Amino acid sequence: MKRFHCVCGQEVFFEDKACSYCNNPLGFNPDTLKMVVLTRSTLRTCGLRDHAVGCNWLIAAGDSHKQCRSCRLTRTVPAQDIPINVRRWSVLESAKRRLVYSLIALGLPVVSRTQDLNYGLAFDFLEDQRTNPLVKKSLVYTGHHNGVITLHAVEADEAHRVTAREQLNERYRTVLGHLRHESGHYYWDKLIHNSAWYSRFRSLFGDEENYRQALDYYYACGPAPHWQKRHISAYASSHPWEDWAETWAHYLHIMDTLETATEFGLIQQDAVDASGFTLLMQEWRQLTLMMNALNRSMGQRDAYPFTLSRQVIVKLRFIHQLVIGSD
Ligand SMILES: [Zn+2]
Ligand SMILES: [Zn+2]
Structure with missing residues (x-):
């Protein structure tokens, strides 16, 4: 990840929405991979900025989308009337922005499902229903199929990840790791299958x-x-x-x-x-x-x-x- 600074010189982070020193509102421009001060920019903010997701990405002035390049890759989120799911969505989007940053920085194609209806990239963040007595099926498995990356939303909970890591005897388990892994299946289809x-x-x-x-x-x-x-x-x-x-x-x-x-x-x-x-x-x-x-x-x-x-x-x-x- 690049290192970012506010116009005042203060070091700021990729996730920041404001400078901790001068309070200038900040946003991340995915086209230039730079943090910019909103008052000095013609870019628009992502529709999920003033939302629990708190996305700080920006949208080009001429782009009519309501959400940024990263947020609009998400197709499904877990039921938002349950408070823990609001927090989970925010955690998942935060990791996803890091994934999308890397994909753009490495020059990899990031084609959304709306651009390519059959094989474009989309994310489904789904809640597992196995503990819900009213719902007998609908188990959720993290995985990838034809561009759709499914992530079990409970992976946003640290306690769940630690338990799963120990049960499965894994060394490393993070949301970002899951997303990077599933993107691997997507790029296998894109770059390896039927290629030289x-x-x-x-x-x-x-x-x-x-x-x-x-x-x-x-x-x-x-x-x-x-x-x-x-x-x-x-x-x-x-x-x-x-x-x-x-x-x-x-x-x-x-x-x-x-x-x-x-x-x-x-x-x-x-x-x-x-x-x-x-x-x-x-x-x-x-x-x-x-x-x-x-x-x-x-x-x-x-x-x-x-x-x-x-x-x-x-x-x-x-x-x-x-x-x-x-x-
Ligand atoms: Zn500043
Ligand atoms: Zn966004």
Whole structure:
């Protein structure tokens, strides 16, 4: 993520709607990826700014949409007459804006469902009804299908995520991580399937047959033995598509965090500009060691609870070539 400043010089964050020093109202312009002071701009604010969602994104003056580029990707939200769902929606949108920022910054196509009715991107934030005695069905599963990303709205609750993480023996579980993962399935359809990259995908990630069976097997019998040698996470060992989505999410974690570190002067800009992937990975290793050491000093869990095997780095390099067009 870039680093942002108000016109007064004060450092401000991506989520801010006003400067904490001079109180100027602020908004984020997704076309330039910059924070701007509203009084000095002709841009319009997102319709969800003065709402519990509190979106700070802006809309070009000539654009007739009521909501910003990120908010209008959302197709369904959980029932808003239930107070906890209002908070959940806000948490989910906040993480989604970070996802959309990264996608735009990396130059990836972000085509909405209204632009492409069959395969455009849309988000359904759905509430699970399994604890509601009046509703016998409608279980919600986080996933992706033909551009529609479904996220179980309860993932916005920290207590739920911690419990699920421990039950499933995961190392990392965040809303942003879920969204990055599901975007991986979307971009697999867009960029890999039926493309010149497909055969290399298969040679690196494997044959993607029997998806259902593979997932059933994973949930019944657990991850592949020694999964760490070939996969970024245990779940990635369930099937090549999940391996791809997990590795893709990881690539987005790396690129966003490296940008933040560069903006704060922890990494030299030349190292990133040269974008030699090997060098990038060396910088990443140093940075993550530091992040974990800092977290431990604060009595927190590791910020980066992963180790990158050689095979995982080869997969990440493939994604880097696909997205950036160089290695
Ligand atoms: Zn200011
Ligand atoms: Zn918005």
